Amino acid sequence: MSEIILEMKSITKEFPGVKALENVNLKVKKGEIHALMGENGAGKSTLMKVLSGVYPIGTYDGDILFEENVCAFKDIRQSEDLGIVIIHQELALIPDLSIAENIFLGNEQAKKGIINWNETTLKTKDLLAKVGLAGESPNTQINTIGVGKQQLVEIAKALSKRVKLLILDEPTAALNEADSENLLNLLIELRKQGMTAIIISHKLNEIMKVADSITILRDGQTIETLNVHDGSVTEDRVIKGMVGRDLTNRYPSREPKIGxxxxxxxxxxxxxxxxxxxxxxxxxxxxxxxxxxxxxxxxxxxxxxxxxxxxxxxxxxxxxxxxxxxxxxxxxxxxxxxxxxxxLAYVSEDRKGNGLILKDDIRQNITLPSLFKLSKNSVINNNQEIVESEEYRKKLNIKTPSIWQTVGNLSGGNQQKVVLSKWILTDPEVLILDEPTRGIDVGAKYEIYTIINQLANEGKGVLxxxxxxxxxxxxxxxxxxxxxxxxxxxxxxxxxxxxxxxxxxxxxxx
The missing domain is CATH 3.40.50.300 (P-loop containing nucleotide triphosphate hydrolases)
Structure with a gap:
């Protein structure tokens, strides 16, 4: 397992006002599960988007070597043609199509332009069984199943291609413990069959179970690569590398005052x-x-x-x-x-699909449900809107240059803080928080827990x-x-x- 299948050298990637990656280096051995870890905003997803061609050649500096060949991907299809398949944290399924249609979209089981639906259905059933969805019909429409099952369909879709290097960005974030266990066991089985995987996850117990190596990023830079099998790597050791300090207590202390x-x-x-x-x-x-x-x-x-x-x-x-x-x-x-x-306020489990307007800026997202409070005679008070947004940017420690930053460019943890800001601004009596820390690292989780405690201390009810x-x-x-x-x-x-x-x-x- 000493052969290097992937090497990324001195990768630097900038967005307006933000240097997301700075001289990042990564080596992945053939046949291993390599974990990529770091706080939200550390650059993990950005690095994988560079690797998979989502960010094409010319938009970053540095080199990618796959199977010892220099790669210059112009788009994601070119990386997939070499066997590099990425499953993004955000779902990429067509709601009105069936499970089978989604899995083989762009990879149709066809001959002379005619789709073989029997073959498509049979292969879909096999793939669904592999990811723990044996009970689902291939004909089920995607928008009728929950976000957790949709994530499993994404994984099945990736497995339908000839994969050499599978990249999974928070693959178990939407899954319960049983489905997560099924997926992790599947990864271990695929590793036995010779497949290489890179996994991004904030669930330390899962990483410690499946990973052979862990590369830690912090503030867009490579901190270190750890060998999980040498006996010295613990969850606390990984956390210290991620946040740059010891995090001795995962949950902030609180003395409830219940009324x-x-x-x-x-x-x-x-x-x-x-x-x-x-x-x-x-x-x-x-x-x-x-x-x-x-x-x-x-x-x-x-x-x-x-x-x-x-x-x-x-x-x-x-x-x-x-x-x-x-x-x-x-x-x-x-x-x-x-x-x-x-x-009432409700923070959805799917922040990208239901919680935010990704193409709009932080200001617009934070004030959206409170416009009736920030307007008079249907005219929005823009100054008040700016003041309120800026206050919550500071109060919830949203890491961004300004409230004019596009929300889609923020890390998952900072996006979640925008969603919380948006609902706290409505001054609710009761907040319903559905999976409030899904896909968020341990440092950002602690901050979210602190915010939840503060809301309860103010006398609000929190579900x-x-x-x-x-x-x-x-x-x-x-x-x-x-x-x-x-x-x-x-x-x-x-x-x-x-x-x-x-x-x-x-x-x-x-």
């Missing part, structure tokens, strides 16, 4: 938006008190996100029944606008939905557990363990 009930959902029911006979939420009853951080744990498909979206202005589902009470008063939440004006059980256990005062659209358990922080939460998470309807 009266601020938010209640009573007897909540909802049906699938496309299949009216399929009940997705069944007699849900939850409450949150002032200053309390409440968690919702559950496996993929348990109904966590469906609950959040259906409550937030009935943004998901049909035939919704039940009531919502804020400060003891029943409120009408038939639209998102009503939800916002009644003091945190998370697939990461250590996160739920680390920041929540009380935890609801969901399975098959029902609340199957309610556990206080002092009584909560991963084992008893998992017991409730796997409880079946009855």
């Amino acid at each position: 009266e009930t601020i938010f209640e959902v009573k007897n909540w029911n909802a049906y699938h938006p496309l299949h009216s006979e399929r009940k997705i939420l069944d007699e849900i009853n939850i409450h949150i008190k002032k200053g309390e951080i409440v968690g919702i744990a559950g496996l993929m498909g348990s109904g966590r996100t469906e609950l959040a979206m259906s409550v937030f202005g009935k943004a998901y589902g049909q035939k919704i029944t039940g009531s919502v009470h804020i400060n003891g008063k029943e409120v009408e939440l038939k639209t998102v606008d009503q939800a916002i004006k009644n003091g 945190v939905i998370s697939s990461e059980l250590p996160e739920v256990l680390g920041i929540c005062d009380r935890i609801y557990v969901m399975s098959e659209g029902q609340i199957t358990g309610e556990v206080l922080k002092k009584d909560a363990t991963q084992e008893n939460l998992m017991k409730y998470m796997t409880k079946t309807r009855g």
